[in-house]
Amino acid sequence: MSSPPEGILTGKDWETIDFNRNWTFANGWKPAKSFQKSSPAKRSNWTLWPKFPSIPAKPDKLRPTAYLDGLRGFAALLVYLHHHNLWVHDEGDTKGAFENGFGYDGKYYLGAFPGIRHLFTGGHFAVSTFFVISGYVLALTPLTHIHSGDHVKLNDNIASAFFRRWLRLFMPLIATVTAFIVMLHALGLWVRPAKLQGSLRDELWLFYVEFKNFSFVFKEGGVPWLTFNRHLWSIPIEFKGSIVVYTSLIAFSRCTRNARLWCQIGLIYYFMYIADGWYCALFVAGMLLCDLDLLAKRGELPRFLQRLEPAKDFIYYHLLVFSLLLGGVPSATREVEQMAKSRGWYYMSYLKPQAVYDYKWFYLFWAAVWLVAAIPRIPWLKRFFETRICQYLGRTSFGLYLIHGPVLWTLGDRLYVACGWHTAEHRDNIPHWANKLPLPRRGPFGLEISYIVPQIFLIAVTYGLAELVTRGIDTPSVKFASWFYRRALGAPTAGRVKA
Template sequence: MQLNSVSGAWQRLGLSESAPSPISEKSSSSRTAYLDGLRGFAALMVYWGHHQLWAHDGQGAEGIFENAYGYKGQYYFACLPGVRTLFSGGHFAVSVFFVLSGYVLAAKPLSLIQRGELKALGDNLSSALFRRWLRLHLPVICTTFIYMTILHLFRIRALPETKSTYLEELWNWYAEFKNFSFVFRGGGEPWFTYNFHAWSIPVEFRGSITVYTVLLAFSRFRANSRLCGYLFLIVYFLYIADGWFCALFVAGMLLCELDLAAQIDETPAILTKLRRWRRPIFYALLAISIYLGGVPSHNSDLQTLRDSWGWHYLSFLKPQAVYDYKWFYLFWAATLLVASTSRIAGLRRFFELPFNQYLGRVSFALYLVHGPVLWVLGDRLYAAVGWARVSHPTTCPGWIDRLPLPRVGPLGMEISFLAPHFVLLPVTLWLAELVTRVVDGPSVKLASRLYGKLLVDF
């Protein structure tokens, strides 16, 4: 893989070390453009899954979408293996984010390691580590502050409930964020109530530190020694310690190393021998990924998994170290998906489609804004078309059944559910575009400029 292609992808992914500029060049020029599209599509799945659960809350949506087909006598098309991921694939999508981040964060440093440019590697890791916290948290600060202010000034009933005065609201926002932003905290609530979906940002930062640390520690190793080191760490994080998110990042590093090695014909011999069966192998891995991506995730009780159709025997693979079993199966699902995407031409072309490339460009902002849009506008539109929630008489009584629509169609695809998205999806994408241009891009430039200002010439 050419260095300029790798670094281009490294710069354009939303949670990568460098985010895309507000007006970026076409990602299709990159040989790794499919990574952008995969990440964008995963962000759309997060949007879709959260709306499914919110609108269908009155039907006990979590107990349906987040359990296996046929669990407790509930048989829905949306819960079939493979299909269910399209309706409740949020955790799968987050796992994919982490593998992709491990890949793109490691791409340029590994290229430098392969060329033996260790001084340049030190400069790269120094810059990356300095800018990483700012790159991830500045957009969270801006979007949650604006959301908090709008809720309070216009007295909008949504999530969270507003305080009595703006000063009290401001203090609550600050107190929550300062704890949320310290990623090594040992207690307290993991949620930032002004955007619950941002829970993955501190995890992303901890995973990033894992990547940088491993790169530095392995920088003087031979290529095969690095590969063995990645495998050892994956085993450690999955089977010895409960470090599932670290395993996802390291898996991304492993895939990146293998791709770079393939470009210079240094693929490990054991993989070279399998080359003739490459096509059926990766189609099989994709099928396994899709199946494991639908792991029941309603709770962390292993007995629930064991009682689920199609998961009884798979439940015995769960390591003792992993507390919440879903992350073990999602590790394999996400890793196999990223690995197979680049080797299956049709799948790769799908993620290189212009719409998926666009989603990849705004994916970080889409991830941050879709929750507030759901809680303010989405909640009211769902109430208007007839989707009831216990909170509606309090949050939006004037919207209830203002424009009732028929619930015709299978679960998750009803007319009354789909219709609001003719408004919700454009509004969400417009806000994502706005945040990408006004907040995300400038945040990246600010972090880079600040690092440059503080450098000392030796």
């Protein structure tokens, strides 16, 4: 059986628009039409255990935001590759080789070359893109109601989305981290990044103490991650960014078109150049891009943008190139002086605002915004993200994000050690795994045989588990949040909100 054809950005959880109202675009500033090909009939039934691999048939009709779903899925894959590459290669003489610029310290690795480096260390660029996409999609339906002047539906929509947001983000996290902790104690597994407590009860208590602070939206100070899944540091930021989007939409809902656009630009400037709120700037930028796309659909773009339309191809192809260049900002440390030593980044280092503490997010802000703006207006690139494989990656992206760290820490670490990638810490704690299947380190840096061979197995296992998490944890969490909100509304008003 195949899983439902809808993706994470097109499911009901995101409260997207009913696009049956002739959402079609002509040439110009409006996004290109979705690429359509004949496909098998939709498959509606599915089972908990996935076929391996499971890539469902492409739906008969793609939604206009399907490319965002594919982009998010591809970005999640870059996060996976980023963590695996640094896990293996960021040791000893090669430490920092990927995250510094091409040619830094006399090292000219292909994996650090501009553009190509995203396939090796594109994780931070991907996370920035996640936040822009989230800002876009969260604002899509509310902005539609704002444009139509329907403030009753606007309030209903934001109330529903805000009520469900915490549950939708944190319930899958709780389930996967708890399962990981129980597995470690049941099997007595050693993992490099974390030290186990004396008992499962103590471990679960420690997780509770960490989580209640980790998930508190007004938390100040402390470490920004969880002991047993450090890769999930972005989940609280997703929730904070959602609050920024929802409150901004309410605040700007009765403004004129120009006032609303200027207020969004003002917020972006404030978060990036005055306060260190880089992630808020990314969410608001996504909201602004959504607003402009909806205005383009209605033929109501500001006049100065309409005047630039003859040069749109020139503009968006250049935005794509600049996005790929800035997205590869050297970021081995938070010291901008080190970035300035990288080839081609000396003068760029002077652009960093005083307010931004971790400089990479300033450059990644522009990279992610330009990428999301350019893709729908470059037809061949939009079609790529609408392909079946990208749609599959998008549908399982949250499951992948939740599970790839535990797989890397357990199975991945042991396979790499068996193939020859081990340290003194490994030899002390899991000596029986060292060099069980030694493979040569021949090949380009980052594509060695001893890295690629275990990766073939790991990526299949990780995506299989991501599919399982998507079906068994993520989707039920979405449904539970919707059910809970309907119950909270009560029977008389339960039908007012589409959940």
